[in-house]
Amino acid sequence: MASLKHAARRIIEEVYGKGRVEVLDELCHPGYVSHDPLTGDADIAGVKAYVRLLHACFPNLEARILAIYAEGDTVIIRWHMEGNLARRLLGVEPRGQHVTLEGLTVSEFEDGQLVEDTSEWDTFGYLRQLGLVKPLGSMAEAEEEERSGAFQE
Structure with missing residues (x-):
């Protein structure tokens, strides 16, 4: 179990944190699939492309483990990542x-190899931080102002 925790830790710290995508070839089963709310389903090549994009857009990206749990062939990691936008992403111009x-x-292993993982993270918060969406409070206030006639000429 300790080796599975170590492998899952390497995915976050080395692959995402340092951009060392070759680690995926070492740790993942050839049929590996990743499920992510923003990118959808991806194989090893897709995850490598996404990590390269992340590091191109956030060259100072930092990743750290907040907690890690293991039971049988399943490892669950709670993680934190942060960085400054330095390249156009999703139509958003970088302003730092x-x-x-x-x-x-949640990472699933078979015979010591990562076969599948599913990530759940604050995708809406990410899009909000990039300026692509507004919090519901702002939209609700705008609708109320519109209904009250504040926007009428």
Whole structure:
């Protein structure tokens, strides 16, 4: 179990934190699949492409483990990542926006190899920090102002 925790830790710290995508070839089963709320389902090549994009857009990306749990062939990691946007992403021009993310990843192993992982993280908060969406409170206030006639000429 300790070796599975170590492998899952390496995915967060080395792959995501340092951009060392070659670690995936070492730790993952060839049929590996990742499930993510933003990118959807991806194989090893897709995860490598996503990590490269993250590091191109957030060259100072930091990743750290907040907690790690293991039971049988399943490892659950609670993680934190942050960095400053330095390249256009999702149509957003970089202005040095500081973005922080926290989430959970459930990793499933077979015979010591990672076969599948599912991540759940604050995707809405990420898009909000990039300026792509507004919090509901702001939208609700705007609707109320519109209904009250504040926007009428």
